[in-house]
Amino acid sequence: MPDQAVSAVHAEGHDPALLHHFADAQQQRDSSSLGMWLFLATEVMFFGGLFCGYLIYRLQFFGDFGAASSSLSIKLGATNTVVLICSSLTVVLAVWAAQHAKRTLLLSSLILTIILGFVFLGIKGIEYKDKFDEHHVPGPSFSFENVKIPGQPADHYAKPNHAELYFSLYFAMTGLHALHMIIGAGIFVWITVRAWKGQFGPDYYTPVEMAGLYWHFVDIIWIYLFPLLYLIDRHP
Amino acid sequence: MATAVAQPVERENYLNKHYGALSWLFTTDHKRIALLYLGSITFFFFIGGFFALLIRLELLTPIGDLVQADTYNKLFTMHGMVMVFFFLIPSIPAVLGNFLVPLMIGAKDLAFPRVNLLSWYLYVIGGVIMLHCMLTGGVDTGWTFYTPFSTAYTNTKIVEAGIAIFIVGFSSILTGLNFVVTIHRMRAPGMTWSRLPLFIWAHYATSIVQLLGTPVVAITILLVAAERLFHLGIFDPKLGGDPLLFQHLFWFYSHPAVYIMILPSMGVVSEIISCYTRKRIFGYKFVAMSSIGIAVLGFLVWAHHMFVAGVSVYAALVFSLLSYAVGVPSAVKVFNWTATMYKGSLHYDAPMLYAFGFLGLFTIGGLTGLFLACLGIDPHVTDTYFVVAHFHYIMVGGAVMGYLGGMHFWWPKISGRLYPEGWAKLAALIVFIGFNLTFFPQFILGYVGMPRRYYQYPGEFQVLNVLSTAGATVLGVGYLLPMLYFLWSMRYGKPAPDNPWNAAGLEWKTPSPPTTFNFDEEPVVTWEAYNYEELGDFPEQEASGA
Numbered sequence: 001m002p003d004q005a006v007s008a009v010h011a012e013g014h015d016p017a018l019l020h021h022f023a024d025a026q027q028q029r030d031s032s033s034l035g036m037w038l039f040l041a042t043e044v045m046f047f048g049g050l051f052c053g054y055l056i057y058r059l060q061f062f063g064d065f066g067a068a069s070s071s072l073s074i075k076l077g078a079t080n081t082v083v084l085i086c087s088s089l090t091v092v093l094a095v096w097a098a099q100h101a102k103r104t105l106l107l108s109s110l111i112l113t114i115i116l117g118f119v120f121l122g123i124k125g126i127e128y129k130d131k132f133d134e135h136h137v138p139g140p141s142f143s144f145e146n147v148k149i150p151g152q153p154a155d156h157y158a159k160p161n162h163a164e165l166y167f168s169l170y171f172a173m174t175g176l177h178a179l180h181m182i183i184g185a186g187i188f189v190w191i192t193v194r195a196w197k198g199q200f201g202p203d204y205y206t207p208v209e210m211a212g213l214y215w216h217f218v219d220i221i222w223i224y225l226f227p228l229l230y231l232i233d234r235h236p
Numbered sequence: 237m238a239t240a241v242a243q244p245v246e247r248e249n250y251l252n253k254h255y256g257a258l259s260w261l262f263t264t265d266h267k268r269i270a271l272l273y274l275g276s277i278t279f280f281f282f283i284g285g286f287f288a289l290l291i292r293l294e295l296l297t298p299i300g301d302l303v304q305a306d307t308y309n310k311l312f313t314m315h316g317m318v319m320v321f322f323f324l325i326p327s328i329p330a331v332l333g334n335f336l337v338p339l340m341i342g343a344k345d346l347a348f349p350r351v352n353l354l355s356w357y358l359y360v361i362g363g364v365i366m367l368h369c370m371l372t373g374g375v376d377t378g379w380t381f382y383t384p385f386s387t388a389y390t391n392t393k394i395v396e397a398g399i400a401i402f403i404v405g406f407s408s409i410l411t412g413l414n415f416v417v418t419i420h421r422m423r424a425p426g427m428t429w430s431r432l433p434l435f436i437w438a439h440y441a442t443s444i445v446q447l448l449g450t451p452v453v454a455i456t457i458l459l460v461a462a463e464r465l466f467h468l469g470i471f472d473p474k475l476g477g478d479p480l481l482f483q484h485l486f487w488f489y490s491h492p493a494v495y496i497m498i499l500p501s502m503g504v505v506s507e508i509i510s511c512y513t514r515k516r517i518f519g520y521k522f523v524a525m526s527s528i529g530i531a532v533l534g535f536l537v538w539a540h541h542m543f544v545a546g547v548s549v550y551a552a553l554v555f556s557l558l559s560y561a562v563g564v565p566s567a568v569k570v571f572n573w574t575a576t577m578y579k580g581s582l583h584y585d586a587p588m589l590y591a592f593g594f595l596g597l598f599t600i601g602g603l604t605g606l607f608l609a610c611l612g613i614d615p616h617v618t619d620t621y622f623v624v625a626h627f628h629y630i631m632v633g634g635a636v637m638g639y640l641g642g643m644h645f646w647w648p649k650i651s652g653r654l655y656p657e658g659w660a661k662l663a664a665l666i667v668f669i670g671f672n673l674t675f676f677p678q679f680i681l682g683y684v685g686m687p688r689r690y691y692q693y694p695g696e697f698q699v700l701n702v703l704s705t706a707g708a709t710v711l712g713v714g715y716l717l718p719m720l721y722f723l724w725s726m727r728y729g730k731p732a733p734d735n736p737w738n739a740a741g742l743e744w745k746t747p748s749p750p751t752t753f754n755f756d757e758e759p760v761v762t763w764e765a766y767n768y769e770e771l772g773d774f775p776e777q778e779a780s781g782a
Contacts, residue, residue: 021344031347031421046451139467165475168468
């Protein structure tokens with residue numbers, strides 16, 4: 001049974017995954033876990049700078065931001081949200097499978113996570129392409145003329161320069177998020193290879209868990225990005 | 237093993253266990269990585285020093301004769317970038333911290349040895365990019381990258397310098413992360429939080445600043461680069477963007493960065509003063525907590541860099557008050573160090589001379605910081621040499637004095653050799669005199685109105701500028717000396733005993749130099765930190781090196 005093979009690797013008293021400078025596996029796991037949480041704290045600060053900029057400009061130029069936001073596709077954005085939430089589920093399943101030595105479930109969950117990650121990136125690519133076609137990418141060819149501000153009288157048009165600021169934030173925030181997704185997909189490919197070699201089991205699953213924490217973090221960033229960028233001031 | 241007992245120098249240790257370049261480049265031993273860092277930051281220290289020398293030479297005369305405005309702008313920019321990001325921020329944490337944090341808490345290594353090596357490689361990659369940037373044109377915005385000049389107007393290599401700083405910032409984050417996890421998870425049995433050396437407390441506080449501050453400047457620099465490369469206009473006034481937002485984000489890191497430089501130095505000074513007065517540090521808990529206090533308050537004062545940049549009067553009031561508040565934990569430290577010395581058995585050896593230097597210069601730097609935090613005085617001296625003198629008193633007079641003091645104090649542990657005490661005292665004296673001669677005249681220059689960042693000045697400022705340039709030359713000699721005699725001592729110095737200063741602390745219970753895994757058996761701590769009452773007096777005869 002492949003499931004037993006996973007745990008057999010670490011069946012002996014001497015654990016090959018235990019690094020020399022740790023007293024025991026518990027200390028090693030606790031260290032990795034604390035290290036990962038601290039790293040995620042730095043990531044919060046990293047995105048925090050952008051969120052701070054977003055907040056200030058959104059309060060300042062609410063109407064223009066609403067108009068620019070309404071040009072995004074809610075369908076695509078919502079689909080991507082669902083895709084990412086599903087991928088969080090598969091990540092949790094992968095960790096559970098590693099803990100319970102279920103090799104088939106572990107591998108399939110990991111691969112499904114990677115696939116869902118690429119589905120997200122593909123949809124994001126379509127959205128970027130749409131923005132490019134509509135001349136909504138900041139730069140010399142940017143154009144945002146005669147777009148009405150939602151909820152305002154008919155002759156209120158959004159200021160193109162403020163819309164360009166919105167799209168600057170949009171591309172900076174979603175671009176940075178997409179970059180994290182790509183890195184995450186890379187990490188999960190590496191985890192899958194290690195899982196394929198049978199390196200994880202009930203005694204040693206820290207890398208799966210840590211990669212999972214990172215993936216959840218990237219998901220959560222999107223959970224905030226979606227309403228902040230897509231749902232500023234929607235009117236039916 | 238019989239020969240090992242007869243000749244202590246020949247014992248197997250972290251330096252002689254493996255040989256060859258590859259054994260260094262692929263090492264995960266925190267002590268070897270510390271030495272890799274020592275070599276690389278020394279290299280950048282002398283590059284930054286070279287720029288400083290050119291700046292001072294240009295300012296010898298009122299007219300622009302050595303360099304013109306454009307070159308001068310690049311000189312002070314690159315002096316700042318190199319010294320801040322490539323020397324001061326990694327200095328004590330990456331060298332002494334890397335070497336000592338595991339030794340002091342009784343661990344075999346840092347929690348993540350490979351991440352530690354990665355951080356050095358990131359530093360080197362960032363350094364190479366920075367060197368390339370400097371050799372192919374450099375940057376002229378000042379180390380602060382202020383927008384919109386950096387995003388829209390200058391045609392120098394902003395993006396390349398930004399990438400270099402982004403990468404070296406990542407290296408700094410990884411060092412901080414490693415320290416926090418190590419201090420939490422790897423302490424030896426009995427090494428409770430209240431028994432930690434103050435050096436560890438200082439590094440813990442520093443690491444928190446590194447972790448929470450550095451990412452913010454990373455995203456800020458990234459946005460500047462994106463504005464230049466992809467026309468994203470987050471700080472672009474034409475789109476409604478706000479250059480002041482850049483300054484807020486930049487100083488949110490770059491003010492706490494000053495505490496990344498000074499806190500480890502304070503940790504070093506606590507160790508030195510306790511050892512050379514043969515007393516437990518006065519008010520241990522207050523000194524420890526003041527490190528955390530400085531780290532926390534340090535995050536709440538950034539806008540005092542922007543009093544004249546257009547922040548509201550009310551915001552300025554609050555930031556002014558909070559800036560004064562940082563004076564409280566800083567003063568707690570200074571008073572407690574002084575109280576430690578009171579009725580202590582003082583020994584005026586080289587590390588202690590540096591600690592004295594730190595005490596005096598940091599106090600001057602700190603008090604002039606209060607001038608600058610004052611809303612009434614700040615507009616008068618903003619962007620003058622007063623500011624330049626103030627932050628050099630903190631960052632050179634404080635941080636570098638502590639770094640040199642620490643290098644001397646732990647040199648026997650690092651190299652296994654004693655440095656020549658006479659030369660070391662002389663160098664400490666030269667550094668102190670040279671430093672004051674360089675920077676004290678700048679306080680006066682600034683107060684009477686000489687602005688910073690200009691390559692020429694009215695003739696009446698020349699006398700003080702000549703004094704300053706002369707001092708810089710003396711200071712340069714003072715910095716070269718330790719490098720020379722440290723190198724000399726590695727070959728010709730007297731072999732160091734395990735505990736040449738009869739100092740407290742677990743690091744002195746290891747051999748000099750330590751073995752690869754530091755402790756042959758896990759130490760169990762049953763005593764309080766700085767138990768100098770039990771250790772007795774300073775060993776006079778052994779401390780004289782050559």
